[in-house]
Amino acid sequence: MTGEAVSAGADLDRFRAAIARRLGLSLDGQSGSALLAAWRRRAAAAEVTPAAYLLRLDSPPSWSAEVARLAEELTVAETYFFRNAAQFQALTQAVLPARARAAGPGEPIRILSAGCSTGEEAYSLAIAARETPELAGRPVIIRAVDVNGSSLARAVKARYTPWALRETSPEMRARYFRPVGREFALDVDVRTAVVFEQRNLIDGPGDLGAFDVVFCRNLLMYLVPDAARAVVAHLARALLPGGYLFLGHAETLRGLSDLFELAHTHATFYYRRQDRRAGSHLGTNRTLDAGSLARLEQSSTPDPVSRGQQAWIEDIQRASDRIRTLTAPPLTGAPAGSASRDLAALEDIVDFLGQERLADARAALAGLPAEVADSPRGLLVRAILSSHGHDLAATERLCDHLLQMDAGNAGARFLKALCAQRAGDLDAAVAEHRLAAALDPSFAMPRLYLGLLARRAQQAGSARRELERALPLLEREDPTRLSLFGGGFGRSALLALCRAEMAACGGAR
Ligand SMILES: C[S@@+](CC[C@H](N)C(=O)[O-])C[C@H]1O[C@@H](n2cnc3c(N)ncnc32)[C@H](O)[C@@H]1O
Structure with missing residues (x-):
């Protein structure tokens, strides 16, 4: 980098790193050209070259007044009264x-x-x-x-x-x-x-x-x-x-x-x-x-x-990538002997569920020792199986038990939302889907459902917003979790559904 000549690439990376050090902001998602423009603008206002600006920004003594001016360019100020x-x-x-x-x-x-x-x-x-x-x-x-x-x-x-x-x-x-x-x-x-x-x-x-x-x-x-x-x-x-x-x-x-x-x-x-x-x-x-x-x-x-x-x-x-109770390795370490076999059996049940081989899943579940069946992972597997069998009461009971052990389990929240939905209590369903989505922002299915439920309630604006958030999550969703919670639909079918619903409520396809 010499004199005025700053460019995308290494120079911009150094500017990003300086911002991260001084303001804490992660600017990875920000367009390079907008960032370069902001850099040049601030350097011109400070009457120095962009290179000198970067040097000063990044070296003591602290240039707090300029850091604050940069914040005006780079921070997101979105807010409103009684948000959430x-x-x-x-x-x-x-x-x-x-x-x-x-x-x-x-x-x-x-x-x-x-x-x-x-x-x-x-x-x-x-x-x-x-x-x-x-x-x-x-x-x-x-x-x-x-x-x-x-x-x-x-x-x-x-x-x-x-x-x-x-x-x-x-x-x-x-x-x-x-x-x-x-x-x-x-x-x-x-x-x-x-x-x-x-x-x-x-x-x-x-x-x-x-x-x-x-x-x-x-x-x-x-x-x-x-x-x-x-x-x-x-x-x-x-x-x-x-x-x-x-x-x-x-x-x-x-x-x-x-x-x-x-x-x-x-x-x-x-x-x-x-x-x-x-x-x-x-x-x-x-x-x-x-x-x-x-x-x-x-x-x-x-x-x-x-x-x-x-x-x-x-x-x-x-x-x-967290709260993937079902897709994460069952336990850390490599338990020996029968414990290891039991955990492997639990993973087999996960596979059966993903393939909708429910009879095989039930048979394998019956053979699990109580401590594995009653572990958080075991409880979630059983809750999914119950929900496939439309046994709402058992699904809710298992989810509540699981949530007592693991209050932040997004999968359990999602299943409770489905139960509420099937019981016709749409307000409760929305509340549970919101909790699931809040607990695990990468979990696509609760977002998709929030969009679908908003559409059903004729709230086109919020439906569009939820579906727009669901789309990239669906693209990235873990395949096992998708097969377990996707209601029998594959990724492409869920993406097509999401896009069609977005288009129907006036969003981009
Ligand atoms: C999206 S707003 C959130 C406003 C409000 N808390 C809300 O949730 O509605 C984020 C705020 O954090 C401020 N901010 C970002 N980095 C900061 C920092 N290092 N120190 C102080 N405030 C910061 C921004 O200036 C911005 O006003």
């Missing part, structure tokens, strides 16, 4: 009342919106807190951070288009907004309840604070794994023990080991930071600052924070 209504129900009906019970009398509840964009999420949190009777008379502190300064400037103005309020009920709209021309101005009390701050979450934890609830939705999905690891580390330290973390619906977390447990209410998932110090001299001491909390964790246990977050991030990284 189920999460707000869980917040107001379960999480905030629980945190109010844990707090001392008159002690404030603290909430963080991390990656708040233009403010809709933070203000929704402020409104939700006001609508929670258990918080009446209690101070609520809401802090909102984002790296993108122009988004924050819009947040502070608190003027929104009707589109930003598309998921806000007419009652809430009337109570908290005032029409001004073609926009809506937010109630001043709600506006002043939120403190906004420009902050790059990749840069150290600083003094984020100690929070009862953190919303960090639709941010991790844009980051490279190392950056996501760093952000999660900061947020985990900023959460009080027993506090709650909400991620975006496509950002899943399973098997958090030390620090978090999966919570599931109101047809949505979120995470609770375990209170591992309960009974210790700290108990749930809510007045700890984040720094002392982090120090304590480091001194009292063998780095539980990094182990927990390692598990989390690995989980996110594996999002595309």
Whole structure:
């Protein structure tokens, strides 16, 4: 790279790597020409050559003002009020009342919106807190951070288009907004309840604070794994023990080991930071600052924070190929003797199911020892077999049993959705399909069904959106999982179905 001459290829890779280091963003999916254009634009604005720009961006001292300007070019700011209504129900009906019970009398509840964009999420949190009777008379502190300064400037103005309020009920709209021309101005009390701050979450934890609830939705999905690891580390330290973390619906977390447990209410998932110090001299001491909390964790246990977050991030990284209870190797290691034979027999049943040889599958299942038949994998195999036999009650029972052992099992959720569908309870079916899709964003069948069910409900817009998401998932879906959950249809038939349904509701073919 010399002087002005930057080009696609190696130069662009270096620019991408610099962005990943400074902003955490993964730009692999972004078009090379758009990225080059942004690079040249920012270099021109800084009055340096693109080569000099890259050098400065990538070397100390930190060029934070420019990093923030780059963020304005490169981050995705999409957001709206009350995005993911189920999460707000869980917040107001379960999480905030629980945190109010844990707090001392008159002690404030603290909430963080991390990656708040233009403010809709933070203000929704402020409104939700006001609508929670258990918080009446209690101070609520809401802090909102984002790296993108122009988004924050819009947040502070608190003027929104009707589109930003598309998921806000007419009652809430009337109570908290005032029409001004073609926009809506937010109630001043709600506006002043939120403190906004420009902050790059990749840069150290600083003094984020100690929070009862953190919303960090639709941010991790844009980051490279190392950056996501760093952000999660900061947020985990900023959460009080027993506090709650909400991620975006496509950002899943399973098997958090030390620090978090999966919570599931109101047809949505979120995470609770375990209170591992309960009974210790700290108990749930809510007045700890984040720094002392982090120090304590480091001194009292063998780095539980990094182990927990390692598990989390690995989980996110594996999002595309995990929860394949049926397609993954049954157990790690190579069990010897009869154990190995039993597991092989379970795999044979998986094969029989895939080929719809149900009688063979039943016969092989009858020969399995109880501990294999009652293992998570065994339970899922049995549930699939029951669903093939249209035994809804048995399928549900087996799925519920499996979910008690493995709350994040997307296959079990999907089967429960099919049961609800067959029983005519379409609302429950949609809720279960959503859970399955949220638990495993790479799982194609629940997405396809969400599209089909939306079509049936004559919701062309959401049908199209779901089908557009289902299509690439179907193209990549694991063949074994497709044969097990695809209802007897092969990949090409399912793709053709998906395309035809998309075309029927006005989407691209
Ligand atoms: C898609 S928006 C999500 C907004 C909101 N949380 C929601 O779910 O509706 C993602 C936000 O994350 C912010 N963001 C991305 N990288 C960041 C970083 N390193 N530090 C702080 N904010 C970041 C972006 O500027 C953007 O506003």
